[in-house]
Amino acid sequence: MRNPKRVLAASTLIAEALVVFFATLAATALHREEQTSYLVAGGVVALLCVLCAGLLRSRAGYALGWVLQAVIVASGFVVPEAFRWTMVGIGVAFAGIWWGCLHVGTRVERERDLVARGLAERRPEGS
Template identity: 50%
Template sequence: MKRSTRRLFAATTLTCEALLVFFATLVAYGLVPMQDRHAGYLAAGGALLLLCLVAAGTLRSRVGYALGWLVQVLLVAGGFVVPIMFVIGLGFAVIWFFALRIGGRVDREKAEVARRLAEGS
């Protein structure tokens, strides 16, 4: 079975982002004064966490990668609730970009090596 390095890198990034979203949701909920707390913060964070996991699980198709890009946009937008998320979200967006780019390059190089080995034997 051929394994895609690109998909592995992308899934790892999205899984790490799911953990980040969990903790950022707790921070956002904790920053709000007790009398203003409501389930909206927890619901939004839970939905984004679920989106991270769904995106990671659907990386066998283009839909998973599109959802991954949506996760990146939403993480950066999370900076409007927790300002440090602008920096963290942008950092993860850069990691996502390079995971796709470098993972794709590794997959192409592995295919080239396999092709050359098949020609040589």
């Protein structure tokens, strides 16, 4: 059976990678002087989101996920002024979604374990 917390968290990170990629394109269109810097930084963050989704088999993957949430919120303060609060809002929204996925995923795992234990106790011996 799939780990619900991992599935939710990975889905969030992949969606976040897409949003970061498209936000990077918008930021470069608004601020042509720093185009290369924005493309490199945004590309690295989007790639890290995808890589982090693959690292969610360990606690380090979840820790990196939290670091990425902070980086994405902070990135709102380095993009062009016209795009600043939009990016901060996107970062805060995804950090909230990330927290929700971890919280709900953990609860689903716990409840699934309780149900499995209850079913195991009900089984007659020898079957």
